[in-house]
Amino acid sequence: MSDRRVFRWATTSTRMLIGTVVSVAAVILVVTAVSVPWPTLVRDPVSIAAVPAPAASIVACDGGLLFLGRDPMNAAAVSAVAPQSVTAGASEGAPEPQEQVLEAPGVTGDGGPLALTAAPLERARVDVAAAGSSTIAADDMAGFAASACRPPLLESWLVGGSGTTGASDLVLLSNPGTVAATVELTVFGAAGAQSPPGGSDLIVAPGSQRLVPLAGIALDEASPVIRVSATGAPVHASLQTSITRTLTPGGVDQVGPVTQPEATQTITGIAVTDPPGVDGASDAATVLRVLAPSADGTVQVTVTPVGRAEPAIEPEEVPLTAGQPVEVALPGLAVGSYSVEITGDVPVVSAVWQATGFEEGDDFAWYTPSPEIAVPSLFAAPGGPPPTLTVANPASGAAVVVITSDDGAYRLELTVPAQSTMTARLSARTVYLLEPSAPVRASLSLSGDGALAGMPVWPADAASPEIMVYP
Numbered sequence: 009m010s011d012r013r014v015f016r017w018a019t020t021s022t023r024m025l026i027g028t029v030v031s032v033a034a035v036i037l038v039v040t041a042v043s044v045p046w047p048t049l050v051r052d053p054v055s056i057a058a059v060p061a062p063a064a065s066i067v068a069c070d071g072g073l074l075f076l077g078r079d080p081m082n083a084a085a086v087s088a089v090a091p092q093s094v095t096a097g098a099s100e101g102a103p104e105p106q107e108q109v110l111e112a113p114g115v116t117g118d119g120g121p122l123a124l125t126a127a128p129l130e131r132a133r134v135d136v137a138a139a140g141s142s143t144i145a146a147d148d149m150a151g152f153a154a155s156a157c158r159p160p161l162l163e164s165w166l167v168g169g170s171g172t173t174g175a176s177d178l179v180l181l182s183n184p185g186t187v188a189a190t191v192e193l194t195v196f197g198a199a200g201a202q203s204p205p206g207g208s209d210l211i212v213a214p215g216s217q218r219l220v221p222l223a224g225i226a227l228d229e230a231s232p233v234i235r236v237s238a239t240g241a242p243v244h245a246s247l248q249t250s251i252t253r254t255l256t257p258g259g260v261d262q263v264g265p266v267t268q269p270e271a272t273q274t275i276t277g278i279a280v281t282d283p284p285g286v287d288g289a290s291d292a293a294t295v296l297r298v299l300a301p302s303a304d305g306t307v308q309v310t311v312t313p314v315g316r317a318e319p320a321i322e323p324e325e326v327p328l329t330a331g332q333p334v335e336v337a338l339p340g341l342a343v344g345s346y347s348v349e350i351t352g353d354v355p356v357v358s359a360v361w362q363a364t365g366f367e368e369g370d371d372f373a374w375y376t377p378s379p380e381i382a383v384p385s386l387f388a389a390p391g392g393p394p395p396t397l398t399v400a401n402p403a404s405g406a407a408v409v410v411i412t413s414d415d416g417a418y419r420l421e422l423t424v425p426a427q428s429t430m431t432a433r434l435s436a437r438t439v440y441l442l443e444p445s446a447p448v449r450a451s452l453s454l455s456g457d458g459a460l461a462g463m464p465v466w467p468a469d470a471a472s473p474e475i476m477v478y479p
Contacts, residue, residue, distance in 0.1 A: 062133035064125050065105075065469065068182040068244035069094055069157040070262045071112070071121025073142045075149055076176055076221055079116075086178070086219055088117030089144060094157070095388045096138035097414045097439030098126045105136045110182055111216040121217050123184035124157065135468045137386035137439055141454075141461070144260065149176075149250055151260035151371040152459035154390045156452075158466070160184060160242035163235070164265035167297055167359035168374040169222050169249040171229040176252070177222035179234065182244040183212040189241040193220065196299055197229040200331035207234075212243055222247070231333045233299045233357060236265070249374070259363065259371035264463060266376055269301055269355030273377040276314070276347040276429060277398035277451035277462055281364045284340050292337035293365070298350060298358040300328040305354030311338055314345040314398055314429045328356070345453070347400055347429055350377075364460050371460045378449035378464035381442065385468040386414075388439045393456030395436060397465075400429045400449045407446040414439040424448065 073090040098105050105124040112120040126136035138157035144150060160183065169177040183189045193207030204225040212218045226232040236245040250260040280294065296309060310323040326336055338348070338360075350358050363372040378400070389395040401407040401424040409422045411432060418438075424430045434440065434452075442450060442465060450465040 062128045062131070064127045065134055065136045065159070066123060066125050066184050067136055067138055067157040067159050068110070068123045068184045069121045069138060069140050070155045070180055070246045070248065071217065072119060073144055073149065073153060073260060074115065074178055074219070074248060076178060078148065086115045088115055088119060089146065089149060090142045091119050092121070092140040092142045093391050094122050094138055094140040095390050095437045095439065096124050096136065096157070097386065097388065099135045099386065100414070102126060102129050102134040108184065108215065110184065112219070113216065114219065121182055122157070123182070133469070135386045137388045139388040139390040139463065141390040141392045143459070146257070148252065148257060149260055150257040150369070151250070152392060152461055153260050153262045154392055154454055154461035154463065155246065155262035155264055156388065156463045156466070158244050158264060159469070160244045161265065161267065162238050162242045164245045164267060165269070165357045166234040166236065166245060166247045166263060167266055167299070167357050167376065168263040168361070169232060169247050171223045171226035171232060174252050175222070175249065177247060177249040179220040179222055180217060180246045180248060181210065181212050181220065181236070182217040183214055183241055184244070185241045186214045187241040188213055189238045189243050191243060192237045193225055194235040194237070195226045195229065196233040196235070196301065196331055196333055197226060198332065214241070231297050231335050233297070233333045235301070253366065256368045258366065259460070261373050261461065263359070263374040264376055266357045266359070267379065269357050271352055271355050273350045273356065273358050274347060274400055274402065274449045275358065275360050275375050275377050276400045276449060277396065277453040278346045278348065278360055278362050278375050279453050279455040279460060279462070280341045280343055280346060280362065281455055281460070283343050292339060293363045294338040294341055295361045296336040296338060296348060296358060297333055297361065298326065298328065298336070298356050299333040300330055300354045300356050303330050303354045304328060305352050307350050307352030307356060309336060310349040311341070312347050312349065314347060314431055317428065320346060328354070345396070345398060345431065347398070362460065364458065369458045371458050373460040373462050375451070375462040376464055378451045379466055380447045380449060381444055381465060381467040382447040383468055384441055384443040385465065386439060386441055387452065387465045389434050389436055389452060391437045392461065393454045393459050395434045395452050395454050397432045397434055398429055398451050398453065399424050401426060401446070402449065403427070403446055405446065407444055407448050409445070409448060410443040412441045414441070
């Protein structure tokens with residue numbers, strides 16, 4: 009081999025060796041760079057914590073009592089037959105809520121339902137509470153009705169009333185806002201859920217109340233339940249129900265909405281005023297109506313006297329078929345105040361019908377479930393018989409509940425034992441603040457001679473949570 013060829017071989021081998029070494033080094037450097045953390049520059053984004061400005065608090069009242077067909081020349085006319093007296097108030101330190109009279113097209117007579125608005129004060133939400141009552145003693149309608157004024161909702165449920173002969177019931181749809189609402193009424197009855205033509209695409213103008221006769225959407229339904237769905241704007245839905253037995257008026261009531269189906273519901277403060285065995289005892293004076301809207305299931309119904317732990321009657325298992333309301337008689341209850349607990353494996357809506365009797369001068373009321381109250385909440389006691397507040401504590405520990413009148417003249421502290429109930433006698437035409445140390449449920453009941461009504465206490469709206477803004 010010549011010297012030139014030896015030199016060329018050595019040069020080539022050297023280049024190959026150097027390339028191999030460089031490649032190995034590059035691989036080592038890449039692997040090391042991937043596995044070893046590199047220094048980084050971390051900078052938190054600029055953020056600002058802000059609380060949204062609260063909206064005004066709005067509640068709408070049911071208004072005075074109405075009668076359909078009193079005018080013999082116009083059977084479809086609705087007449088205002090008894091005005092509603094409203095008691096209202098706002099949070100401590102806030103001005104009185106502003107009143108607005110809602111228009112009621114097609115109703116003859118003076119006065120429409122009230123809507124009350126409480127504007128925020130110094131960027132803080134102001135609660136507003138109101139309740140109204142009416143009394144009538146006429147040949148075609150008699151009784152006492154009381155109801156709480158409620159905030160408008162996009163969906164609510166009406167449990168009560170009847171579409172059978174003798175009933176003269178009206179669905180009331182109130183829109184206290186500034187935008188028109190379109191409402192759909194779904195009727196649940198013996199055949200399940202129905203969308204009647206008279207309950208579809210109902211336009212409720214802003215600042216007005218629209219009336220729908222229950223017989224027009226639930227004719228011959230003995231125990232209907234109505235779902236109210238609104239788009240465009242929320243509405244306050246309620247039900248005015250009255251009955252005439254032959255030619256004798258048997259009472260009147262205004263039934264407030266149930267917000268949503270739940271697997272557990274508590275209906276408390278039910279006032280039984282007549283002992284078993286009195287005239288008319290063959291008719292059930294206490295009846296539970298319950299509906300499972302979306303699925304078959306079973307509920308257990310437990311009736312307990314207020315202030316006691318033992319059930320008044322044997323708890324009952326009630327099977328439910330989806331979409332079909334069921335009525336359960338609760339017989340043999342002695343005079344007193346009761347709570348009805350409905351617990352099941354599916355969400356339900358419910359209400360209890362209670363009557364003082366079945367003769368002339370008697371009255372009835374629908375009692376709806378009490379939602380959980382975990383924050384200080386205002387409520388109003390309307391005019392009428394002396395109101396009684398019933399507080400139920402479903403928890404496993406005692407709850408302290410403080411009730412204070414808006415003028416500061418009344419203050420009561422109740423220690424409600426675990427899984428028990430207590431009552432407090434309050435004054436009519438007064439606004440109160442209820443402050444619980446733990447979640448409770450409460451209701452207000454009013455009973456007197458030929459007068460019966462009840463309404464749950466609703467919790468105050470929760471304040472808007474703090475949000476983070478990233479500029």
